[in-house]
Amino acid sequence: MAEARISMYLPPDINPTKAAIAYxxxxxxxxxxxxxxxxxxxxxxxxxxxxxxxxxPEYVYxxxxxxxxxxxxxLLKDINDLVRxxxxxxxxxxxxxxVGRDGFLEHGIIPALSYLLDDANSICRENLHKAxxxxxxxxxxxxxxxxxxxxxxxxxxxxxxxxxxxxxxxxTLAYCLQEDATEALGSxxxxxxxxxxxxxxxxIRAKAACTLMAVSIPLQGKNQVWEYGVIPILVxxxxxxxxxxxxxxxGALTYAAVTTEGKYAALEAEAIDPLLDLLCSPxxxxxxxxxxxxxxxxxxxxxxxxxxxxxxxxxTLQEETTEVSTRxxxxxxxxxxxxxx
Amino acid sequence: xxxxxxxxxxxxxxxxxxxxxxxxxxxxSGLLRKLADRNCLEVPPxxxxxxxxxxDAGAAGxxxxxxxxxxxxxxxxxxxxxxxxxxxASWNPCPWHYLHLSGSxxxxxxxxxxTKFHRRRGSPTPDMASAMxxxxxxxGNTYTYTSRPRALPCQRRRYRDSFLQAEExxxxxxxxxxxxxxxxxxxxxxxxxxxxxxxxxLELQRRQQAKRRALARKRAQEQLRPRTPEPVEGRKHxxxxxxxxxxxxxxxxxxxxxxxxxxxxxxxxxxxLFIPAKTGKDVNTQILEGELFDFDLEVKPMLExxxxxxxxxxxxxxxxxxxxxxxxxxxxxxxxxxNIELAxxxxxxxxxxxxxxxxxxxxxxxxxxxxxxxxxxQKIAARAFAQRYLADLLPSVFSSLRDSGYFYDPIExxxxxxxxxxxxxxxxKTMEYCMVGRTVLDMLIREVVERRLNMYENKDxxxxxxxxxxxxxxxxxxxxxxxxxFQEQSLSHTQRPLLDRDDPQRMSYGDPSQERKYMDExxxxxxxxxxxxxxxxxxxxx
Numbered sequence: 001m002a003e004a005r006i007s008m009y010l011p012p013d014i015n016p017t018k019a020a021i022a023y024x025x026x027x028x029x030x031x032x033x034x035x036x037x038x039x040x041x042x043x044x045x046x047x048x049x050x051x052x053x054x055x056x057p058e059y060v061y062x063x064x065x066x067x068x069x070x071x072x073x074x075l076l077k078d079i080n081d082l083v084r085x086x087x088x089x090x091x092x093x094x095x096x097x098x099v100g101r102d103g104f105l106e107h108g109i110i111p112a113l114s115y116l117l118d119d120a121n122s123i124c125r126e127n128l129h130k131a132x133x134x135x136x137x138x139x140x141x142x143x144x145x146x147x148x149x150x151x152x153x154x155x156x157x158x159x160x161x162x163x164x165x166x167x168x169x170x171x172t173l174a175y176c177l178q179e180d181a182t183e184a185l186g187s188x189x190x191x192x193x194x195x196x197x198x199x200x201x202x203x204i205r206a207k208a209a210c211t212l213m214a215v216s217i218p219l220q221g222k223n224q225v226w227e228y229g230v231i232p233i234l235v236x237x238x239x240x241x242x243x244x245x246x247x248x249x250x251g252a253l254t255y256a257a258v259t260t261e262g263k264y265a266a267l268e269a270e271a272i273d274p275l276l277d278l279l280c281s282p283x284x285x286x287x288x289x290x291x292x293x294x295x296x297x298x299x300x301x302x303x304x305x306x307x308x309x310x311x312x313x314x315x316t317l318q319e320e321t322t323e324v325s326t327r328x329x330x331x332x333x334x335x336x337x338x339x340x341x
Numbered sequence: 342x343x344x345x346x347x348x349x350x351x352x353x354x355x356x357x358x359x360x361x362x363x364x365x366x367x368x369x370s371g372l373l374r375k376l377a378d379r380n381c382l383e384v385p386p387x388x389x390x391x392x393x394x395x396x397d398a399g400a401a402g403x404x405x406x407x408x409x410x411x412x413x414x415x416x417x418x419x420x421x422x423x424x425x426x427x428x429x430a431s432w433n434p435c436p437w438h439y440l441h442l443s444g445s446x447x448x449x450x451x452x453x454x455x456t457k458f459h460r461r462r463g464s465p466t467p468d469m470a471s472a473m474x475x476x477x478x479x480x481g482n483t484y485t486y487t488s489r490p491r492a493l494p495c496q497r498r499r500y501r502d503s504f505l506q507a508e509e510x511x512x513x514x515x516x517x518x519x520x521x522x523x524x525x526x527x528x529x530x531x532x533x534x535x536x537x538x539x540x541x542x543l544e545l546q547r548r549q550q551a552k553r554r555a556l557a558r559k560r561a562q563e564q565l566r567p568r569t570p571e572p573v574e575g576r577k578h579x580x581x582x583x584x585x586x587x588x589x590x591x592x593x594x595x596x597x598x599x600x601x602x603x604x605x606x607x608x609x610x611x612x613x614l615f616i617p618a619k620t621g622k623d624v625n626t627q628i629l630e631g632e633l634f635d636f637d638l639e640v641k642p643m644l645e646x647x648x649x650x651x652x653x654x655x656x657x658x659x660x661x662x663x664x665x666x667x668x669x670x671x672x673x674x675x676x677x678x679x680n681i682e683l684a685x686x687x688x689x690x691x692x693x694x695x696x697x698x699x700x701x702x703x704x705x706x707x708x709x710x711x712x713x714x715x716x717x718x719q720k721i722a723a724r725a726f727a728q729r730y731l732a733d734l735l736p737s738v739f740s741s742l743r744d745s746g747y748f749y750d751p752i753e754x755x756x757x758x759x760x761x762x763x764x765x766x767x768x769x770k771t772m773e774y775c776m777v778g779r780t781v782l783d784m785l786i787r788e789v790v791e792r793r794l795n796m797y798e799n800k801d802x803x804x805x806x807x808x809x810x811x812x813x814x815x816x817x818x819x820x821x822x823x824x825x826x827f828q829e830q831s832l833s834h835t836q837r838p839l840l841d842r843d844d845p846q847r848m849s850y851g852d853p854s855q856e857r858k859y860m861d862e863x864x865x866x867x868x869x870x871x872x873x874x875x876x877x878x879x880x881x882x883x
Contacts, residue, residue, distance in 0.1 A: 255687065289681075
């Protein structure tokens with residue numbers, strides 16, 4: 001039987017670090033008020049409670065509706081570390097939802113977050129970059145990031161940061177550069193990426209190759225890639241162990257070899273043999289990119305000559321593969337190799 | 342009931358005074374005692390706070406709330422501080438405690454905390470008084486008071502609280518309706534009961550009489566009592582102790598100084614758990630297994646719900662994750678295809694561009710070739726035409742030149758250039774010889790004539806016309822004198838401004854000046870004139 005005494009202890013499922021969440025539709029307005037309070041502990045507790053609530057998209061929508069984003073923007077400038085960390089975490093969780101991303105773009109969160117790029121606390125910066133990465137996966141989000149002029153600072157930060165944060169920045173840049181790469185090209189992104197291509201970590205190499213692929217889509221990027229001599233490094237990466245790295249390197253080579261100079265640079269760096277090896281790889285993405293790269297190289301007369309002896313590989317690829325895209329790519333490759341002027 | 346009140350108060354007072362606060366052992370005597378218990382539990386200090394007595398008064402009708410409830414109230418004082426306000430609000434049955442304070446009495450609220458600090462008795466603070474004054478003055482300044490009407494706070498706190506600021510607590514006021522000091526009912530038939538300690542005058546009198554009588558009786562009895570006989574002379578009665586243990590008897594009472602000091606403001610310790618003693622009859626019962634309910638049967642629906650919900654939730658989460666993974670995979674596949682397509686597009690663009698450029702170049706080349714072709718044919722045609730046109734240019738040119746005399750016959754020219762000048766020279770020379778001869782002759786003649794003249798002058802010195810003739814003479818005879826002093830005269834002739842007279846002669850003199858080397862040979866005047874004419878015609882020709 002339960003005792004009729006009132007215990008001196010608090011119930012076991014109350015977390016003293018979280019604010020109490022009001023019932024029903026009062027939850028978020030109350031939390032919003034608490035976010036604006038002057039007392040530090042109130043703010044911190046409200047932020048922790050908000051973190052939990054933001055996993056639900058309905059709450060996200062309601063939060064943006066009542067203007068939580070403005071209070072969060074004010075909190076980003078707070079002196080206390082925990083407040084900033086939690087605020088960035090909340091924003092990061094909100095960015096995983098589409099409603100949240102749209103809210104970001106409307107309320108101008110991007111410039112507010114950019115003040116924290118130089119923050120001393122590393123967790124804060126990590127959350128910040130996670131938020132940016134989620135935002136950049138949306139085309140309008142990437143456009144927003146580009147138009148707010150953040151790309152040069154991100155490229156600069158790419159050099160400064162280490163580890164996980166670097167990977168996040170690389171991802172963000174890869175998406176943003178697919179939208180508009182002119183600013184990045186102006187801020188010397190290609191030399192940085194060239195350094196990163198030789199880094200020790202697998203994921204960083206893979207992501208750097210992916211970003212390089214995005215960089216070399218516009219013509220200026222292709223020219224810069226050729227000028228800075230990245231093509232030999234890419235050819236070297238084709239022999240790397242990781243599939244992801246190989247695939248991305250092949251993709252980057254594909255784009256870089258569209259221009260004539262790129263083609264000849266690749267041919268000089270003897271890209272054909274590694275690419276032919278990659279055609280036998282089990283991963284579809286690798287085969288696809290390798291096929292495309294060889295197609296590019298076959299446009300040049302020397303490449304065509306070298307590849308004419310290897311046409312049978314393409315034929316087998318075309319017949320065996322299950323993926324539609326690979327089959328088409330192989331077909332196109334055969335057509336290009338056998339073209340007579 | 343008014344009659345009850347004082348008696349109850351008295352008993353309560355007696356009880357309160359008689360026992361310490363820790364002991365909450367209830368006295369057992371019916372309903373009154375029960376109430377008294379509750380009174381004691383919430384026992385206010387003797388200085389008379391009125392708070393929950395009134396509660397009991399109001400709730401006398403049998404609020405058989407469990408003792409624990411009653412115990413909550415005192416324990417609420419030192420209890421967990423941040424739970425205190427809500428607990429007090431929720432648990433305390435005292436209606437006063439939500440008399441506090443609708444917002445209009447904000448002015449009053451803080452003051453009562455101050456009262457708790459400053460005083461034990463509820464006396465008005467100046468603020469409160471002034472607040473009241475304000476209110477009443479607003480109503481109308483018709484009354485004056487020696488003591489202003491005020492609301493009395495109820496003193497609940499007696500221990501210093503270090504957890505809470507006193508100002509934060511809500512003030513609890515006493516309700517006048519439940520105040521024991523207010524006399525209820527009719528006042529004309531009031532029992533003017535005395536306060537404790539003040540005896541009734543009738544009672545006093547009786548007691549005094551009784552005392553006197555008792556005294557008289559005692560005196561009377563003492564006289565009758567046998568006493569011990571007086572001591573013999575020379576002896577004295579002395580009291581002697583005969584007990585087993587001797588006792589020292591002294592006038593002075595042995596005093597021992599004992600000191601006692603209360604601890605300065607100890608906080609009231611937590612009330613120990615009140616576990617009431619068992620009352621009533623003990624009855625036991627035993628529920629055997631299977632008598633009440635079948636656990637397995639009953640638990641099934643609950644279990645089903647629990648397990649079902651859990652599994653459903655986890656399934657949802659797993660499905661969500663799977664969906665996310667699928668989306669991610671689709672996104673990757675799409676990215677690949679997009680990249681490939683983009684690369685393809687760029688390749689085709691590049692190809693197009695190259696082909697186009699190639700075409701342009703070739704077209705350009707062709708165009709150039711055609712141009713060159715045209716040009717060369719034009720050049721050939723032009724050359725042919727020019728050749729033909731100029732074919733008889735040369736003869737016609739030559740003929741026209743020859744016609745206009747630009748071509749000279751070499752022999753003729755040679756004759757003209759070479760022979761004729763020589764001829765002329767020779768002619769000149771010859772003429773000069775003649776001239777010289779003539780000049781000499783003229784000189785001779787002149788000499789002769791001069792001599793004759795001199796001779797004549799010498800003869801005829803007075804004639805003045807001679808110098809003029811001399812001028813005319815030398816003028817007309819200039820030609821002969823030329824050869825004589827040739828150089829001086831030529832210079833002087835050229836210097837003289839006699840152009841109109843001298844032109845043909847000058848020319849003739851010019852010629853000799855040019856041909857000085859022929860001077861010695863001498864020439865005739867007519868020859869020189871002839872040469873002059875020839876020269877002039879020659880000049881014209883040339």
